[in-house]
Every structure is written in structure tokens, then in C-alpha cells.
Amino acid sequence: MKLKKFFEFAFSLIMPAAFLCLWSFIAWKMNKPAQLPAPGVIVDNFANAFDNFIGLGSIPRNVAYSLTRVAIGYSIGVALALPLGLIMGYYKSARLFLENLLSIFKPIPAIAWQPIVLGWFGVLSIARVFNLPYGETYAIWDNYKISMIFLIAFGTFYPVWGNVVFGVTSVQKTLIESARVLGASTWDIFFHVLLPGCTPHIVNGLRMGLTSSWVCLVSAEMLPGSMCGIGYLITHAYEVSRMDLVITGMICIGFIGALLDGIFRLISTRCFTWASHIQ
Amino acid sequence: METVIKVEHVGKEFDPGKKNALEVLSDVSFEVKENEFICIVGPSGCGKSTLLRILSGLESATEGQVLYRGEPLREPRREIGVVFQNYSLMPWLTVRENISLGLKFQRVNRQEIRKIVQEYLEMIGMESFAEAYPHELSGGMRQRVAIARSLASDPDVVLMDEPFGALDAYTRILLQKELLRIWNLRRKTILFVTHGVDESVTLADRILLMSRRNHNIVHTYDVDMERPRDRTDPRYGRLTQTLLEALEQEQVQEQRLR
Ligand SMILES: Nc1ncnc2c1ncn2[C@@H]1O[C@H](COP(=O)(O)OP(=O)(O)O)[C@@H](O)[C@H]1O
Ligand SMILES: [Mg+2]
Numbered sequence: 172m173k174l175k176k177f178f179e180f181a182f183s184l185i186m187p188a189a190f191l192c193l194w195s196f197i198a199w200k201m202n203k204p205a206q207l208p209a210p211g212v213i214v215d216n217f218a219n220a221f222d223n224f225i226g227l228g229s230i231p232r233n234v235a236y237s238l239t240r241v242a243i244g245y246s247i248g249v250a251l252a253l254p255l256g257l258i259m260g261y262y263k264s265a266r267l268f269l270e271n272l273l274s275i276f277k278p279i280p281a282i283a284w285q286p287i288v289l290g291w292f293g294v295l296s297i298a299r300v301f302n303l304p305y306g307e308t309y310a311i312w313d314n315y316k317i318s319m320i321f322l323i324a325f326g327t328f329y330p331v332w333g334n335v336v337f338g339v340t341s342v343q344k345t346l347i348e349s350a351r352v353l354g355a356s357t358w359d360i361f362f363h364v365l366l367p368g369c370t371p372h373i374v375n376g377l378r379m380g381l382t383s384s385w386v387c388l389v390s391a392e393m394l395p396g397s398m399c400g401i402g403y404l405i406t407h408a409y410e411v412s413r414m415d416l417v418i419t420g421m422i423c424i425g426f427i428g429a430l431l432d433g434i435f436r437l438i439s440t441r442c443f444t445w446a447s448h449i450q
Numbered sequence: 451m452e453t454v455i456k457v458e459h460v461g462k463e464f465d466p467g468k469k470n471a472l473e474v475l476s477d478v479s480f481e482v483k484e485n486e487f488i489c490i491v492g493p494s495g496c497g498k499s500t501l502l503r504i505l506s507g508l509e510s511a512t513e514g515q516v517l518y519r520g521e522p523l524r525e526p527r528r529e530i531g532v533v534f535q536n537y538s539l540m541p542w543l544t545v546r547e548n549i550s551l552g553l554k555f556q557r558v559n560r561q562e563i564r565k566i567v568q569e570y571l572e573m574i575g576m577e578s579f580a581e582a583y584p585h586e587l588s589g590g591m592r593q594r595v596a597i598a599r600s601l602a603s604d605p606d607v608v609l610m611d612e613p614f615g616a617l618d619a620y621t622r623i624l625l626q627k628e629l630l631r632i633w634n635l636r637r638k639t640i641l642f643v644t645h646g647v648d649e650s651v652t653l654a655d656r657i658l659l660m661s662r663r664n665h666n667i668v669h670t671y672d673v674d675m676e677r678p679r680d681r682t683d684p685r686y687g688r689l690t691q692t693l694l695e696a697l698e699q700e701q702v703q704e705q706r707l708r
Contacts, residue, residue: 343537345534345536345537345538346537346538346540348508348532348534348538349532349534349538349539350551350555351508351526352506352507352508352526352530352531352532352600353528353531353551353552353555353599353600353603354526354527354528354552354555354556354603355555356555359555363540363551363554363555364540367540367542367543368540368542370542443542444583444585445541445542445583445584445585446541446542448541448583448585
């Protein structure tokens, strides 16, 4: 059994390993580190992650900024999408009232919002909005621009909202009725039937929303006024022809995104086994 | 004996006034007395579930009215419990939590809930499954839990819509016995919908036969046999035969109409 597990593990590593070999080989053949650095250079970057790269600070510092931005934008997006999704899923009138409006904005990618968001908010930051006194705290919070948070929140909103609406509407009618005949109030139905009934969909939505907000982060961090973060590291590294740093940044994004996704998947399979057994 | 439920000239039409309007019930009237066990038998599609849903307050009648102890019934109420055919347990709750659901909605205090739930777990013989989830149970066990859940809130009337319809023959007979045993412990008024003639003869004090043709109850049979009933009793066989013939007659007349 152990042996089988080991072979399965080894098997799943074949493609990544082949990719690395191919990359090394091409990098070596081309011999143009400014266009395609060898994997070793990237490994080196990670080994020295705490160095101050091209004046932008260390990798962990930039990752921390990016994660915080996502955390803020994501929370706002979820805080709007979750209640709205529940209400629209349950009340047909709410659905009729809001669905058209929301659907119009749905297909617009976050990047398309960039110009208009810049026009509205410019380089306005949380520090300025809350009128923090100048100093170290101001300097830190000045890195969280309203425009970035808007884009990330926007990217979060739709996947969460869509899944929650679908989740609520797909809760079995008999479950709601059996609660009603047991004397449930509307409130009870909301909290004891609809909410638990669609948690798997909510978790799924939260997971897709996180992936989406992480994708939006990069375009948010490419906005003017951005001075740090993994997205900024990538654009800036490109401007100074440090392709190795571009790739390092890309790997960070991929890796952290996959990690967050994995955590969510773990939660949903651990906590919602019942969901896969609904007839 | 006091009348618990009075059905007065109830009619039901789905999508009235539209092209696909469908009359399902018309001028249905009957009374249910305290502690009676009534079975409603009829071919599939004759409106049994619709009638039961109207009696539960989940659906409203388009004509006539239903009185519960003299009061018009407009929406579900605690005194009228329902056991659905299937899939009505909350899949995310354990057996114990499912049984406590109604009590929770009625804001009964925790200790009281624990006590009552324990009592019903024992009654249905499922103490050892208290922490199991519905998907871990067999169909028969799930229906036991569904029955316990509706009884736990101590309703006055229990409506059952083919609760054993999805079970295999052996489990069905087992659960029929169990239902009668529970009914002996907690005398409730029961309205039990089934398409099984045998089931109705085993369970009921009175059998109402519904017809798809008239959208109404066409025959009423009193079952004067002591319980537990014996399938080899000649009266059992005779009544079963009578019911089957009446159903067949319905079928024939329905086809003649086409
Ligand atoms: N909500 C509804 N809308 C329209 N037609 C319905 C609805 N519910 C049931 N019907 C129709 O009413 C008829 C009776 O259904 P039902 O009461 O479920 O019968 P039974 O339980 O006796 O099999 C069927 O023809 C069914 O298609
Ligand atoms: Mg039915």
C-alpha cells in the first residue's frame, strides 16, 4: 500500500520535473538570462528571499502587502455578496429587482475598471480616508489604495454572490416545508435551513471568490500609485529587465493562490461530507 | 368523539384561468375524529398529496375550507405534524439534532429537549444512531427518524404522505407494526396516504378511497377488525378484495371516458 502511494506521488511529479528540465535546457541553449533565466537563478532568489530586491524590499514583505490587500478587498466583497446572495436566493422579488442590474456588470473584467476607478479614487489610500497622522502608520496604510481594494472586492463579489444565489435556490423544497410544519419562523428557515443547506455552495463561492480576488490583485497592483506588492514587483522588475524577478513573482502568485485554494478544499471536504450524499 | 379536522367542500385547481389549468380536487368533504387512524387510498396522480398538503396548511384550497378544531386552517401550525415520503431530514444534522428541530423552533429549553429527544430515540430503537447523519442510515431508519421528529413536537394530528412508499416490502411491514405500536403509546389522530391497499387494511380504522376521475373521495370503508390484524383473517381478505375491485372499477370507468 505504502509502495503504491509512493509511486502515485512520484507519478504526479513527472510532468513538473519534465517542465523544469525543458526550461533548464532551453535557458542553457538560448543563453540570454535577460529573456529566460535558468531555474537556478530563481531558486537563488527564493534562497535569498529576505534580500532587498531592486529597492522594493524582500519577497516576504511584498507577499505580506499583497495578502493584506487581498484580505481587505476580499472581506468587503464577501460582506456584500453573502447577504445579498441569501436575500436574492430566497425572495423572488429581490431577485427580480436586482438581478438585471447585477448581471450587466458581471461580465466586465476587473482590468476594464482600471481607468474609471483611477479617475474616481486616484491614489487615495486608506490612510488618507481615515485621516491618519503622518508617521509610520500612515506610511504603511498609504499602501492600501482605495482603487486596489475596489478592484479586489469587485473580483470577489461575483463568484461568491452567484454561488450563494444558486445555493439557496437549490435547497430542497421539502426541507423548507418540513421546517415550516415543525413551526419554523421565516427567521428560523433562514438560519436553520437555508444557510446550513447552502453552506457547501457558500464555501465553494468563497473559494472561487478568493481565487478571483487573487487574480485581480495583480491588475490592482499594476495601478499607478502602487509602490509594493507582488504584482508591483513583477511590473517593476520588468521595467528594469530583471526577468528572473518577474518569474519569481509569478511563482509566488501561483504558489500562494494554490495554497489558499488547497486550504479551502480541505475545509469543504472535511466539514461537508453530507453534501456529497444528498440524493 | 370530537371532530379534529373537518374538510368542507374543498376544491383545488392548479394554475386556474390558464391554459394548463388542472383540477385536482373538487368538492371534497369528510371529517376526522379524535384518535382516528385514517388511510387515504387512491391511484397515483389522484390528488392524495395535494389533499394532504392542504390539510397541513402548506397549500391553500381554491374552494371550500379546512377547519382544525373549528378554526379555519390557513398556514402550517404546530398541532399538525407531517411526515413526508422521503428526503425530508436535514442532511447536515445528526439524528438527535433532527429530532430536536421542532422543539428548537418552539424555543423549548435545552434540558427539556434532551429529555424528549432521548425518549423518542428509545421509542424508535435508535439510541445508538443518535449521532449518525441521515446519509449513514437506511431508508427505513430515516423514516423512523422522520416519524420521531414529527411526534417530538407533540402534535395533535399527524399527516403522513406515503411514508413507507420508498421502502422494500419487508421493511415496510416492519415499520407498519412499529407505527401501530407508537400509535398505541401516543394516541394521535393520523391521516395516512398510501397507494397500497394492503397497507391501508393493516393500519386504518377507516379507509377513504379517492378517484382520479371525480377528483373526490368515492368510497369510505370502516375497518372493524381488532389489532394486530391477521392477514389470514377472512375479513382481511374480503376487504382487500373489495378495495382492489373498487380501484379496478375506477380504472375501467376512467378508460371508458377517454
Ligand atoms: N404544484 C403543482 N402545480 C401543478 N400541478 C400539480 C402540482 N402539484 C401536483 N400537481 C398535479 O396534480 C395532480 C395530483 O397530484 P398529487 O396530489 O401529487 O397526486 P398523488 O399524490 O395522488 O399521486 C397530478 O396530476 C400532479 O401533476
Ligand atoms: Mg403523492
